[in-house]
Amino acid sequence: MTKRRLNKIRDADATKRKFLDAISMILIEQGFSAIRTNNIARLLGKDKNLIRYHFGSLNGLLKTYIQDKDYWRPFFERFRFSDNPDAKEIEELFIGLMQENFKVFSANEEMQKIIHWQISESSALMKSISDEREAEGDKLLKMAVPYFRESGVNFKAIIALLLGGSYYMVLQHKAINGVVCGIDLNSEKDKTDVLVAIGKIIEWAWQYAEENVNDKLQSTEKMNYEFEHLEELSEILLKDQGDNTTLNELEKELKRLERILLKQLLELSNETQISNFLQINLYRMGEICDNHFNPTSEGNLVAQSILNLMDHLTSQVEPLLPATLSLPKLFCKQQSLAYNEKWQFLKSWLQKIGIDEQLLLITGIPFNQFTFDGKMRWHNYKYLKKYEKIFEEIGEELPKDNYELMHLLIGLGFNHVRFENYCTKIFSAKIEGLSGLEAKSLLKIERTKLFQVNLYTKMVFDQDRKPVDEALAKWIDATIKGLSEKPHDIQLNPLKLKTRLTAMQLALFEKTLYTHGFYDEPNLDVFSEKIACNFSTKGQDVLSAPSVKSKMYTKDISAIKPLEPMVAAVLEDLRNFLI
Numbered sequence: 058m059t060k061r062r063l064n065k066i067r068d069a070d071a072t073k074r075k076f077l078d079a080i081s082m083i084l085i086e087q088g089f090s091a092i093r094t095n096n097i098a099r100l101l102g103k104d105k106n107l108i109r110y111h112f113g114s115l116n117g118l119l120k121t122y123i124q125d126k127d128y129w130r131p132f133f134e135r136f137r138f139s140d141n142p143d144a145k146e147i148e149e150l151f152i153g154l155m156q157e158n159f160k161v162f163s164a165n166e167e168m169q170k171i172i173h174w175q176i177s178e179s180s181a182l183m184k185s186i187s188d189e190r191e192a193e194g195d196k197l198l199k200m201a202v203p204y205f206r207e208s209g210v211n212f213k214a215i216i217a218l219l220l221g222g223s224y225y226m227v228l229q230h231k232a233i234n235g236v237v238c239g240i241d242l243n244s245e246k247d248k249t250d251v252l253v254a255i256g257k258i259i260e261w262a263w264q265y266a267e268e269n270v271n272d273k274l275q276s277t278e279k280m281n282y283e284f285e286h287l288e289e290l291s292e293i294l295l296k297d298q299g300d301n302t303t304l305n306e307l308e309k310e311l312k313r314l315e316r317i318l319l320k321q322l323l324e325l326s327n328e329t330q331i332s333n334f335l336q337i338n339l340y341r342m343g344e345i346c347d348n349h350f351n352p353t354s355e356g357n358l359v360a361q362s363i364l365n366l367m368d369h370l371t372s373q374v375e376p377l378l379p380a381t382l383s384l385p386k387l388f389c390k391q392q393s394l395a396y397n398e399k400w401q402f403l404k405s406w407l408q409k410i411g412i413d414e415q416l417l418l419i420t421g422i423p424f425n426q427f428t429f430d431g432k433m434r435w436h437n438y439k440y441l442k443k444y445e446k447i448f449e450e451i452g453e454e455l456p457k458d459n460y461e462l463m464h465l466l467i468g469l470g471f472n473h474v475r476f477e478n479y480c481t482k483i484f485s486a487k488i489e490g491l492s493g494l495e496a497k498s499l500l501k502i503e504r505t506k507l508f509q510v511n512l513y514t515k516m517v518f519d520q521d522r523k524p525v526d527e528a529l530a531k532w533i534d535a536t537i538k539g540l541s542e543k544p545h546d547i548q549l550n551p552l553k554l555k556t557r558l559t560a561m562q563l564a565l566f567e568k569t570l571y572t573h574g575f576y577d578e579p580n581l582d583v584f585s586e587k588i589a590c591n592f593s594t595k596g597q598d599v600l601s602a603p604s605v606k607s608k609m610y611t612k613d614i615s616a617i618k619p620l621e622p623m624v625a626a627v628l629e630d631l632r633n634f635l636i
Contacts, residue, residue, distance in 0.1 A: 073111050073121075075101055080122045084170045092119065116182050123186055126167045132157065133193045138200060147201050148263045151216065152256045154197070159223045159251060163242065169231055172224055208266035209329035215262050219255055226251070284341050286310055291345050294359055307359065311366050318370055328377055335371065336379045342367050346385040360387045380436035380520065393427045396441060400424035403448055406455060413459045419476050420466065423518060440516050444469055447513045459483075468510040470517040472525040480525075481532050493540045500540075504533045553591045560594045561616040564608035566624075581606055 079097050087096075094115050098105035112118040124130065136154045138146065162168060175183045198213050205212045229235050230242040240247045290307045294300060318338060325331045342363055349359040364387055371378060400421055407417055423444050427433060447469060448455070456462035463480060484503055488496035507526045517524055523531075556563055567588055570576060578584040585606040592600060611617070 069111065072103075072107065075103075076108065076111065076118055077122050077125060080118065081126075081167055084174075085166060088170070119182055120186070123171055123182075126165075126171060127186070127190075128161050128165060128168060129190050129193070133197075136197070138197070142200060144204055144263065144267070147204070148259060150197070151201065152259045155216065155219050155223070155255050155259065156252045158220065159227075159255060162223060163227050163248065166231075169227060173228055204263070205266045209332070210262060210266060212262060212266075215258065219258065223251075223255075284314075287314060287345065291348065291359070295348060298359070304358070308362060311362055315366055315369055322370070322374070331374055331377050332379055335374065335377065336382060339367055339371070339378075339382055343383055343385045346387060350386045350390075352386070352390065357387050360385070364388055378435050380434065380439075382435040384433045384435060384438060389427065389433050392438065396424050396427055396445060399445055399449075403445075407462070410455070410457060412456075412462060416459050416462060416479060419473065419479055420462065422473055422475070423471070436516075436520060440470075440514075440518055443514050443516060444471075444518075464506065464510045467507065467525050467529075468513050470512075470514055470524060472517050472519050472522045472528065474519075474522070477525060477528050477532075480529055484529075484533065484536075488536075497537050497540050500533050500537050504530055507533075550590055553593055555593050557595055558620075559616065560597050560600060560604065561608045561611050561613065562620055563588070563592060563594050564605045565611055565617065566620055568609035581609070585609075 076097065079100050080092060083091050083096060083100065092115075094105045094108060097108065097115075097118075108115060108118050112121060132154065136150055136157075138150065142150075162172075174180075175187060198216065201212045226237045226240065226242060229237055234243070240251060242248055242251075287307075287310050290303055290310060293303045294307065297303075322331065322334060325334055346360045346363040346367070349363070350357055351360075364385055367385070367388075404417065404421060407420065412420075423437075423441050427437065427441055447465075451465075456465050460483070463483065466476060467480075484500065487503070488499055491499065507530055510526070522528070558566065567584075568581075571578065571581070571584055576584065578587070582602070585602040588605050589600040589602045594600065
């Protein structure tokens with residue numbers, strides 16, 4: 058590399074650094090709202106086009122500046138786990154990471170300005186940089202999540218509070234020199250107290266998670282012992298259901314278990330412990346109950362006795378039952394019979410008012426899915442109870458048509474995929490045949506209505522899917538965007554010419570005429586717009602200007618060849634006029 062070339066590179070690097078330094082100066086002295094191309098160029102006494110030359114755009118300059126100042130990048134390089142980290146290593150890394158964040162953020166005025174900017178206005182650039190940080194942070198958080206899975210505590214929420222709290226304390230201190238809850242960051246002692254608190258909060262979270270996991274293991278071991286005799290009696294009765302002696306002994310054992318379980322339940326001190334206790338014990342009893350369930354039997358004596366115990370155990374703590382708890386098949390059979398009767402009555406009423414058959418089938422899904430054939434869970438039953446109760450409470454005020462019923466189901470959180478598809482078909486039918494402007498206006502009204510429906514419950518039918526109003530709003534937004542991208546202005550021209558040429562042939566032919574002076578248009582962009590507006594081609598009623606312009610330079614022989622005899626015939630006619 059020549060000396061001149063080296064000097065040129067150094068000059069370019071120096072110029073870039075000057076622009077980055079100018080951003081720093083403007084940000085600190087005037088704030089992010091003053092970062093404008095003209096302000097930067099004026100401060101440096103340089104041509105503003107140099108920003109485009111060196112960084113591509115003002116956004117490119119800002120991104121380079123933020124990446125240069127963002128201390129999270131080196132943090133993520135510095136705070137790394139070993140190949141196989143244990144719980145203690147993960148805990149200590151997060152303590153170090155969050156304490157270091159507080160210390161560095163307190164001292165870094167430029168980073169304070171950047172974070173203030175990030176939370177003060179909507180910016181695609183700031184969002185992309187924030188998303189990059191989040192992606193790197195998530196790699197660390199994923200290592201901690203398994204240790205909190207059974208604890209009832211979300212470790213990500215703890216870190217989010219520590220991060221947000223650190224930012225807020227520092228930003229308020231810098232803005233008004235204020236204190237937060239008596240903590241004054243002018244005091245070195247208070248700063249140290251904050252660092253200690255960060256460490257303790259993370260330490261306590263890990264201790265709590267560990268204790269809850271240990272409690273669950275101990276509870277499981279203890280109940281394994283308590284259920285031993287019940288399982289022995291169950292095995293005997295599976296072989297001989299008519300063994301009355303064993304049946305009597307089973308009843309006594311169930312009463313003993315009821316006393317023990319209720320006593321243990323009363324000794325539990327928090328909701329997480331109660332939920333874990335119920336999950337462990339009801340799962341065991343449910344398995345034994347299902348082993349004795351016979352779908353063709355009316356009695357199911359053993360299964361019913363165990364089901365009675367489960368009912369006594371849960372009656373006082375129903376709100377704390379785990380949503381994923383599997384329901385005994387006998388319970389499902391009993392409830393499905395009761396709810397099927399209720400559904401038949403409701404179905405008959407909806408048929409009388411003329412509800413669409415497809416929507417009727419969809420409305421019955423929560424009722425029909427509740428059978429002992431499938432794996433039903435507590436959430437399914439809880440949702441069905443609420444679902445049926447709302448229909449019952451509405452009474453004679455039931456929806457009068459498909460549209461009203463559709464909005465009632467939205468208010469019930471019914472996010473089944475078939476219902477979502479039904480709704481989108483209704484919306485599509487409403488906008489069919491409308492102009493783009495009319496369709497967008499109607500869809501916006503429908504979107505507003507989604508969030509104005511009467512919400513009867515916070516529950517959703519399917520916990521693994523988005524709420525139905527969010528899913529439908531997303532579909533409407535995407536449809537509106539699609540309508541916006543259509544060249545709707547072209548459709549407004551009823552006098553456009555129909556040609557037998559393909560779009561490629563038309564573009565090539567018109568470009569040839571343009572080149573030879575047939576048209577007096579200022580440039581090809583305007584010319585392409587007018588072609589798109591005034592022509593429809595073979596198999597394509599609507600053209601777009603960018604597409605037309607791109608086809609003007611085709612070298613495709615198969616497109617060019619058919620034009621030659623047509624142009625030759627036109628030329629022959631013209632020559633005949635001259636004879």
